[in-house]
Amino acid sequence: MNNVFQLVWLIPMLPLAGFLINGLGRKHLSKTMAGIIGSGVIFIAFLLSLYVFFSVKNGNTDVAHYFDFINIPALKIGFDLQVDQLTSIFLLIITGVGFLIHVYSTAYMHDEEPKDFAKYFSFLNLFVFSMLLLVLGGNYVILFMGWEGVGLCSYLLIGFWFKNTNYNNAARKAFIMNRIGDLGFLLAIFWLVNKLGTVDFRDVFANVSKLSTFDITGITLLLFVGATGKSAQIPLYTWLPDAMAGPTPVSALIHAATMVTAGIYMIARSNILYTMAPVTQTVVAIVGLSTAILAATIALKQNDIKKVLAYSTVSQLGYMFLGLGVGAYTGAVFHVMTHAFFKALLFLGAGSVIHAMSGEQDMRNMGGLKKYMRITHLTFLLGCLAIAGIPPFAGFFSKDEILGAAFAKNPLYYGIGVAGAMMTAFYMFRLYAMTFLGKFRGTIEQEHHLHESPRAMTIPLIVLAILAVIGGWIGIPEIFVHGGHKLEAFLDPVFAQGNAITVKNELAHNTEYMLMVISVALALVALLYAWKKFSAYQKAEKEEAGLGKVLENKWYVDELYDAIIVKPLRSIATYLNNVVEKKGIDGMVNGVGKAVNYSSRQIRLLQSGQVGTYVLLMVIGILVLFIVQLFL
Amino acid sequence: MEIRYYISLAVALFCIGIIGVLTRRNAIIIFMCVELMLNAVNLLLVAFSKMHAATAMGKAFPGMVSDAQIFVFFIMVVAAAEVSVGLAIIVMMYRNTHSTDVNFLNRLKN
Amino acid sequence: MSITEILFWFLTALALGSAIMVITAKSPVHSVLALIVTFFAISGHYILLNAQFLAIVNIIVYAGAIMVLFLFVVMLMNLNAGSEPQKNRVLQFAGLISGGCLFLVMITALMKSDVVDKTVQMNDGDHGLINNLGKELFKNYLVPFEISSVLFLSAMIGAVVIGKKEKIEK
Numbered sequence: 001m002n003n004v005f006q007l008v009w010l011i012p013m014l015p016l017a018g019f020l021i022n023g024l025g026r027k028h029l030s031k032t033m034a035g036i037i038g039s040g041v042i043f044i045a046f047l048l049s050l051y052v053f054f055s056v057k058n059g060n061t062d063v064a065h066y067f068d069f070i071n072i073p074a075l076k077i078g079f080d081l082q083v084d085q086l087t088s089i090f091l092l093i094i095t096g097v098g099f100l101i102h103v104y105s106t107a108y109m110h111d112e113e114p115k116d117f118a119k120y121f122s123f124l125n126l127f128v129f130s131m132l133l134l135v136l137g138g139n140y141v142i143l144f145m146g147w148e149g150v151g152l153c154s155y156l157l158i159g160f161w162f163k164n165t166n167y168n169n170a171a172r173k174a175f176i177m178n179r180i181g182d183l184g185f186l187l188a189i190f191w192l193v194n195k196l197g198t199v200d201f202r203d204v205f206a207n208v209s210k211l212s213t214f215d216i217t218g219i220t221l222l223l224f225v226g227a228t229g230k231s232a233q234i235p236l237y238t239w240l241p242d243a244m245a246g247p248t249p250v251s252a253l254i255h256a257a258t259m260v261t262a263g264i265y266m267i268a269r270s271n272i273l274y275t276m277a278p279v280t281q282t283v284v285a286i287v288g289l290s291t292a293i294l295a296a297t298i299a300l301k302q303n304d305i306k307k308v309l310a311y312s313t314v315s316q317l318g319y320m321f322l323g324l325g326v327g328a329y330t331g332a333v334f335h336v337m338t339h340a341f342f343k344a345l346l347f348l349g350a351g352s353v354i355h356a357m358s359g360e361q362d363m364r365n366m367g368g369l370k371k372y373m374r375i376t377h378l379t380f381l382l383g384c385l386a387i388a389g390i391p392p393f394a395g396f397f398s399k400d401e402i403l404g405a406a407f408a409k410n411p412l413y414y415g416i417g418v419a420g421a422m423m424t425a426f427y428m429f430r431l432y433a434m435t436f437l438g439k440f441r442g443t444i445e446q447e448h449h450l451h452e453s454p455r456a457m458t459i460p461l462i463v464l465a466i467l468a469v470i471g472g473w474i475g476i477p478e479i480f481v482h483g484g485h486k487l488e489a490f491l492d493p494v495f496a497q498g499n500a501i502t503v504k505n506e507l508a509h510n511t512e513y514m515l516m517v518i519s520v521a522l523a524l525v526a527l528l529y530a531w532k533k534f535s536a537y538q539k540a541e542k543e544e545a546g547l548g549k550v551l552e553n554k555w556y557v558d559e560l561y562d563a564i565i566v567k568p569l570r571s572i573a574t575y576l577n578n579v580v581e582k583k584g585i586d587g588m589v590n591g592v593g594k595a596v597n598y599s600s601r602q603i604r605l606l607q608s609g610q611v612g613t614y615v616l617l618m619v620i621g622i623l624v625l626f627i628v629q630l631f632l
Numbered sequence: 633m634e635i636r637y638y639i640s641l642a643v644a645l646f647c648i649g650i651i652g653v654l655t656r657r658n659a660i661i662i663f664m665c666v667e668l669m670l671n672a673v674n675l676l677l678v679a680f681s682k683m684h685a686a687t688a689m690g691k692a693f694p695g696m697v698s699d700a701q702i703f704v705f706f707i708m709v710v711a712a713a714e715v716s717v718g719l720a721i722i723v724m725m726y727r728n729t730h731s732t733d734v735n736f737l738n739r740l741k742n
Numbered sequence: 743m744s745i746t747e748i749l750f751w752f753l754t755a756l757a758l759g760s761a762i763m764v765i766t767a768k769s770p771v772h773s774v775l776a777l778i779v780t781f782f783a784i785s786g787h788y789i790l791l792n793a794q795f796l797a798i799v800n801i802i803v804y805a806g807a808i809m810v811l812f813l814f815v816v817m818l819m820n821l822n823a824g825s826e827p828q829k830n831r832v833l834q835f836a837g838l839i840s841g842g843c844l845f846l847v848m849i850t851a852l853m854k855s856d857v858v859d860k861t862v863q864m865n866d867g868d869h870g871l872i873n874n875l876g877k878e879l880f881k882n883y884l885v886p887f888e889i890s891s892v893l894f895l896s897a898m899i900g901a902v903v904i905g906k907k908e909k910i911e912k
């Protein structure tokens with residue numbers, strides 16, 4: 001087993017090396033070199049991840065301890081990398097999808113200056129490094145380091161075109177939202193250290209019975225706050241749609257391979273804690289479900305191609321949290337995986353479309369791209385089918401597993417979840433139809449410019465499309481093929497502890513079939529309706545009214561946050577600045593100065609230079625001393 | 633005579649000297665008041681020496697009595713030296729300012 | 743009332759009266775003359791206390807040398823009654839009050855002390871005679887006595903330097 005662990009550290013170190021080379025040499029490297037280095041390190045990391053995966057598959061899991069990170073009597077935190085089934089799955093997703101996105105980026109970002117190009121790849125590598133560190137970390141602190149690194153990189157990449165103020169604001173928003181969540185995570189770590197004195201996953205999970213219910217609930221809720229920030233759940237989800245400000249491959253990376261899955265990973269990793277805190281599970285499920293629905297409704301009316309995808313990501317993440325909340329950890333991880341495939345595919349496809357449209361992102365100006373971009377069209381269609389949950393595409397299996405588990409927990413969850421799935425199908429095919437079907441609605445110049453993207457972009461699309469089609473087949477439900485759910489069997493050791501406690505409501509096979517049929521049928525209905533309605537879409541001049549307008553404005557959540565959080569904070573800050581700072585603190589400081597000034601000016605009058613006065617004062621002084629000495 | 637009369641006399645002279653210093657502006661008068669205060673102290677010393685001379689202790693140690701008077705002698709010596717220097721300063725000051733007003737000497741202020 | 747007591751009270755009244763004259767006289771010359779009278783009265787007290795040496799020295803050094811020096815300076819400057827500017831009334835009053843307070847405080851302190859009732863040897867005792875003091879001075883206080891000559895020398899040089907420097911500057 002040792003040979004595996006001699007190599008594991010290379011997986012995060014390679015992207016770090018790529019980051020350093022590209023970052024430091026950005027002024028000297030040519031674009032080709034930067035691209036090769038940036039993609040190459042990820043590719044090698046992917047190969048290593050494959051090796052690790054097969055090694056893990058043979059039951060080879062362990063924690064590699066490299067050096068002591070913090071070593072004080074009360075607390076010992078090692079720089080540990082943990083390799084187990086969950087980690088190896090995430091390693092494959094991150095490096096695999098990440099590699100495809102890197103390759104895609106070499107073409108997509110080709111118009112940038114060489115310096116910016118190399119900078120872009122260095123950020124991308126740093127992003128992958130942080131995410132790998134996150135999933136490899138053997139304790140919460142290492143995880144947190146990766147967690148913070150991911151937040152930083154998202155800031156850097158969303159604000160990559162930093163000359164645009166709006167993009168900078170989006171980057172800042174992402175960073176601040178993440179910080180709010182990170183605070184929760186940090187508090188949870190402190191709580192753990194306080195109660196258990198360790199942050200090692202193995203020690204924490206082994207000693208979990210020592211924690212009181214209150215502690216577990218508190219810790220898990222705080223961890224979940226961290227997850228809502230990172231994985232864009234209510235109430236901290238608004239940064240993710242704004243994160244579209246970054247280059248499209250970055251969006252793909254954030255949405256598919258890295259960043260947003262961090263929250264899922266962390267909760268899946270801490271599954272035993274969550275299983276022991278039913279209150280938190282309910283909270284997670286409800287938050288996930290409401291996020292799924294809310295984001296789906298918003299996505300119905302968005303016209304920006306990337307915004308639709310962004311809200312669909314938020315919605316899909318909501319499903320994953322629903323899965324975590326109802327104890328379907330495998331389902332959640334499964335959905336992370338399939339989602340990584342089709343969401344990366346969709347984003348890259350959207351990037352390809354935007355590339356062809358010379359930066360145009362408004363779907364109302366697209367249409368009929370089918371005949372110009374055959375590969376993009378086909379792969380995009382596959383991605384849409386996958387996310388809509390149509391069998392036998394990947395999304396069907398994972399989503400169905402989550403919904404099945406939700407039904408087992410509470411049929412209401414299932415009902416709402418299916419409604420969300422319907423909306424998913426609807427808005428995805430609205431997107432598809434508006435973009436690829438019908439007549440072209442853009443300007444003539446744009447029409448002349450339309451072209452299929454270069455191979456560096458289409459090949460990743462094809463690979464991802466294949467994965468989006470077959471990716472679900474590793475988790476075929478038990479009722480179709482006995483032993484078909486290979487992923488569950490693979491991940492079982494990780495979730496064994498949690499699953500042992502969970503009360504499993506086994507569904508009858510009939511029920512399960514029925515649920516599948518219902519969800520697929522409803523999704524198909526929504527799909528066909530959207531196809532029909534939007535394939536002949538014409539630009540509507542009139543403004544949306546009523547609910548449509550509310551949806552178009554994203555339920556006014558940004559405005560709501562602005563009104564209930566930002567504005568009061570700002571007014572408090574103004575108040576503090578004007579009153580407390582200027583009058584209180586400044587007043588105190590200046591007051592001391594003024595008092596000294598004033599009193600010294602008064603006392604100075606005593607220093608008249610008149611010898612007589614001095615003598616008089618001297619005599620008075622002597623007098624006082626006499627009186628004190630003699631009578632007091 | 634009881635010692636209290638002598639002490640009272642010396643204190644009275646001393647305080648007259650102080651009042652003089654405080655109320656007058658002429659440097660020479662102030663200087664004279666200082667001399668008056670010195671003399672008050674001298675008188676007190678002599679009176680105390682004679683008080684001790686009447687006691688048994690004074691008779692046993694005659695040096696104790698004459699010491700005080702030697703002290704007075706030295707005070708006079710120092711006073712004489714002080715006066716010579718002090719008057720020289722006043723004269724110099726008068727030559728510069730054509731006044732002996734101490735308030736002219738408020739250069740200390742700056 | 744013995745002749746000594748009569749003399750004591752007479753000299754006391756003379757000393758206080760002329761001392762007050764010193765600080766109230768308008769003309770500096772009058773002040774100087776009043777001070778000389780005060781010194782004579784104090785010398786008289788010394789004689790009453792049988793400190794004859796000090797009485798003589800007091801007359802020679804103070805009344806003779808120092809006061810003549812003062813008189814010289816006053817006359818040299820041609821100071822007269824009108825030449826002295828009056829002090830601020832408030833300051834004068836404050837000085838008077840504080841001086842009076844000091845007097846009261848000291849008298850009160852005196853009344854509380856235990857030496858109050860001790861008597862002073864009058865017209866008797868040979869400690870103050872030049873014979874005894876001279877022996878004492880040249881036996882036990884020889885070094886301070888010689889050092890005082892150095893003091894005089896430095897005072898003399900100081901006076902000359904202060905006077906001379908001015909001339910150079912002019």
